[in-house]
Amino acid sequence: MSKSPDDLVCDFVGGAVGHRLKYGGGRRQALPKAIGxxxxxxxxxxxxxxxxxxxxxxxxxxxxxxxxIERNPHMHRLLHEGLNRAMHENEQYAEIIRRMTLLHGDARDLLPTLNPDVVLIDPMHPPRQKSALVKKEMRLIRDIVGTDPDARELLEIALACARSRVVLKWPMRAEPMDGIIIPSHQITGKSTRYDVFIRT
Ligand SMILES: C[S@@+](CC[C@H](N)C(=O)[O-])C[C@H]1O[C@@H](n2cnc3c(N)ncnc32)[C@H](O)[C@@H]1O
Structure with missing residues (x-):
């Protein structure tokens, strides 16, 4: 059945996120490794x-x-609701959610005010030719936010602001972003790679 953007929910308790919390590989996973x-x-x-x-x-x-940081009002509202629901799930969730602070705005404006240690960037990825392979959920998000044509500018600002490192999440086989310095190293997951730019 085809889905509309109204079907998108932010769920930290059930589904893939809840499963990963119970059975995920902890710090051995590619993302925490890339973050340092x-x-x-x-x-x-x-x-x-x-x-x-x-x-x-x-x-x-x-x-x-x-x-x-989320700039799209619809995505920001979904996140806000998802965080609230998880906060009231149980103490384990509440402890995690208390470590998360949600801001509404454009990260290009907000990053310079935050003095960040590590910045993670996961922009909407360039559309793949085999669009049927793109997960339904990602297609719904794309219907809401479109593409992120200013991703390179965001990465440049992150590189100027981060004290320790910037991590760019990018499809495994995609070309590096045009005009950006070569990453210090890469960590690869199943279908995703993390380009890590060390700043110190
Ligand atoms: C691919 S999704 C990120 C998915 C996320 N990593 C996750 O785990 O659910 C990209 C999101 O970044 C947001 N975004 C892109 N550029 C942004 C910017 N400059 N400031 C704030 N949000 C931005 C988009 O609106 C979109 O919701």
Whole structure:
């Protein structure tokens, strides 16, 4: 059955996010590795492209303080509602949600005011040719937010603001962003890669 943007929900308790919280691989997963979790060191993170908050939730569940920035009003409302629901689920969830701070606005304006340690960027990715393979949920998000043609500008601002590192989440086989410095290293997941730009 075809779905409309009204069917999109932000759910941290059920589905894939809840499953990952119970059975995920903790700090061994590609994202925490890219962010720079080490024993004795948990970085604070600004997720400049919050979306449905999944990456931010994973990082907060591993102990990081995460500031989430979302500019699209619809996505921001979904996130706000999802965070509220999870806050009232149980104490385990409440503890994680207390580490997450949601901001509404454009990260290009907000990042310079935040003095971030690590910045995570996961813009809407360039459309793939085999669009049927793009997950339904991602298509719904695309219907709401469109593409992010200013992603390169956001990355440049993040590179200028981050004290420790910037992590760009990007499709495994996509070309690097035009005109951007070469990443310090890459961490690869199943279908995603993380380009890591070390600043210090
Ligand atoms: C691919 S989604 C991110 C998904 C997210 N990583 C997750 O785990 O759910 C990209 C989101 O970033 C938001 N976005 C893109 N550029 C932004 C910017 N400059 N400032 C704030 N939000 C931005 C879009 O509106 C969209 O909701």
């Amino acid at each position: 979790f080490k024993s004795g060191h948990i970085p604070s993170v600004v997720d400049a492209t919050a979306g449905l908050g999944r990456d931010a939730f994973l990082l907060a569940s591993l102990g990081a303080q995460v500031t989430l």
